[in-house]
Amino acid sequence: MKNKILLKTIISGVLLSLFIFSCTDEYVEISPEYSIDSENYFNSENDYYYALISAYDLLQTTYANALLGEIASNNTLCGGENPTDVIGWQQVDDMIHTEVNSNLHDIWNWMFAGVQRTNYFMEFKDKTDFEGKNKMIGEIRFLRAYYYFELVKWFGPVPLKIDERFNLGDETSIPRSDISAVYAQIEADLIYADSVLTYDAPEIGRVAKGAAQALLGKAYLYQDKFEEAADILEKLIQEGPYYLVTDYASTFEMDGENGPESVFEVQYTDVEGAGFDCLQCSEGNVAVGFSGVRGYDGPLFTAGFSFNVPTQDAVDEFESDDPRIDVAILDIEAWAASNSAEYTTGNEHTGYFNRKYLPRKRSTDAAGDLNLTNPNNYRAIRFADVLLMAAEAYNRGNIDDSKAQEYLNLLRDYRFGDVDHRITLTGTSLTDAIYHERRVELMGEGHHFFDLVRTGRAADEIAGFVAGKNEVFPIPLEEIQFSNGNWSQNPNY
Numbered sequence: 218m219k220n221k222i223l224l225k226t227i228i229s230g231v232l233l234s235l236f237i238f239s240c241t242d243e244y245v246e247i248s249p250e251y252s253i254d255s256e257n258y259f260n261s262e263n264d265y266y267y268a269l270i271s272a273y274d275l276l277q278t279t280y281a282n283a284l285l286g287e288i289a290s291n292n293t294l295c296g297g298e299n300p301t302d303v304i305g306w307q308q309v310d311d312m313i314h315t316e317v318n319s320n321l322h323d324i325w326n327w328m329f330a331g332v333q334r335t336n337y338f339m340e341f342k343d344k345t346d347f348e349g350k351n352k353m354i355g356e357i358r359f360l361r362a363y364y365y366f367e368l369v370k371w372f373g374p375v376p377l378k379i380d381e382r383f384n385l386g387d388e389t390s391i392p393r394s395d396i397s398a399v400y401a402q403i404e405a406d407l408i409y410a411d412s413v414l415t416y417d418a419p420e421i422g423r424v425a426k427g428a429a430q431a432l433l434g435k436a437y438l439y440q441d442k443f444e445e446a447a448d449i450l451e452k453l454i455q456e457g458p459y460y461l462v463t464d465y466a467s468t469f470e471m472d473g474e475n476g477p478e479s480v481f482e483v484q485y486t487d488v489e490g491a492g493f494d495c496l497q498c499s500e501g502n503v504a505v506g507f508s509g510v511r512g513y514d515g516p517l518f519t520a521g522f523s524f525n526v527p528t529q530d531a532v533d534e535f536e537s538d539d540p541r542i543d544v545a546i547l548d549i550e551a552w553a554a555s556n557s558a559e560y561t562t563g564n565e566h567t568g569y570f571n572r573k574y575l576p577r578k579r580s581t582d583a584a585g586d587l588n589l590t591n592p593n594n595y596r597a598i599r600f601a602d603v604l605l606m607a608a609e610a611y612n613r614g615n616i617d618d619s620k621a622q623e624y625l626n627l628l629r630d631y632r633f634g635d636v637d638h639r640i641t642l643t644g645t646s647l648t649d650a651i652y653h654e655r656r657v658e659l660m661g662e663g664h665h666f667f668d669l670v671r672t673g674r675a676a677d678e679i680a681g682f683v684a685g686k687n688e689v690f691p692i693p694l695e696e697i698q699f700s701n702g703n704w705s706q707n708p709n710y
Contacts, residue, residue, distance in 0.1 A: 283663035312681030443614025506588030515558025
């Protein structure tokens, strides 16, 4: 059994408001036999703890963000069984998605469900006092920042409500806040979290100070606030407990979960299953099964649905002697030949798979469909990402190229295992080197599309990408309709 917090859906998380998000992604009015409200809840530390865990629970739905974020980039093709397999993902891959896309609507719904749960906690944060509550509030505010960061990243301006729940009808009166306002709230939440949390989390899987600092640095970087990003990331690098490991491959194996390179990690288990009618109900990492090799029979891995297949362009990005390619990319033909493995091919078969998040063999006692209950954690923020963000901030902010080189080369020394691959470039040439390093180091982890967008490179790198449109995704049509004219669609959709 993993020694980590089990992020289970509990009643305090399900009945958080006057409505819940159902598996069909529609608002459903409920009349529960037992209702949790301000009169009979938040009366003890335990109540706050369960409400906190319910807010963590929505992190598990971010498997969709990571998987679709990778598919949207030039790192992978959608794949699957055929060109209509999960049509919403196929459309995003081809940059032909519209406001009618159930998979994008999932991300909207699930991230706002996370916001709703954090706001429920904050709405009653003053009802009962106990020692250590401020640290719980720090965790909650980190989670709210995380969910809003995902929302603003995907959809641009979004409705903003703080310290109280959204209610039915709010969509007709609360506007979509400017991106700057959303980021201002994200910053405020993370600055608070940084001020109250320590580098030691109370349980494995819960938020520590380093996660707040890293996400704050990322939020600054996404706004081109390079000095602010450099300052907070430098503090994290110098004061935090994180460090690079010599065995890069171990980072993505079960034994490497929550290791020294992990600044923030989404926890998954295989103790409770789910079905295709309710993927967000799974306690496992759904993206892993979807990324698996179709029809696979052989050592180490189990079969999956052959989505998210790396492109030749992604493979070619690696330097010829970069050992990370064997960690990030599985060449299935070469692997099958050397390991007597068998497999079948699916749509857009490239011969490559996202090795970091392929399903590994495990106990047959796992609950539910094995493809939907993979226990592989998602490494949401790694120390390598922190080093590269700091390098980028120092370089692009014209602050200190030598410092940028230092952090870039620290990573390369570890990954190549020598000092012969150090970068001595400066200026825009150093910027390009950092961009290259981010792509290969974070390959398969769902960041590249947003890196291309925030640095203005997406239109040149992604086939079908339309500048002035595809930097953000469309607000789901149903949400526009529910708003009764209060919300307008993103440009050119």
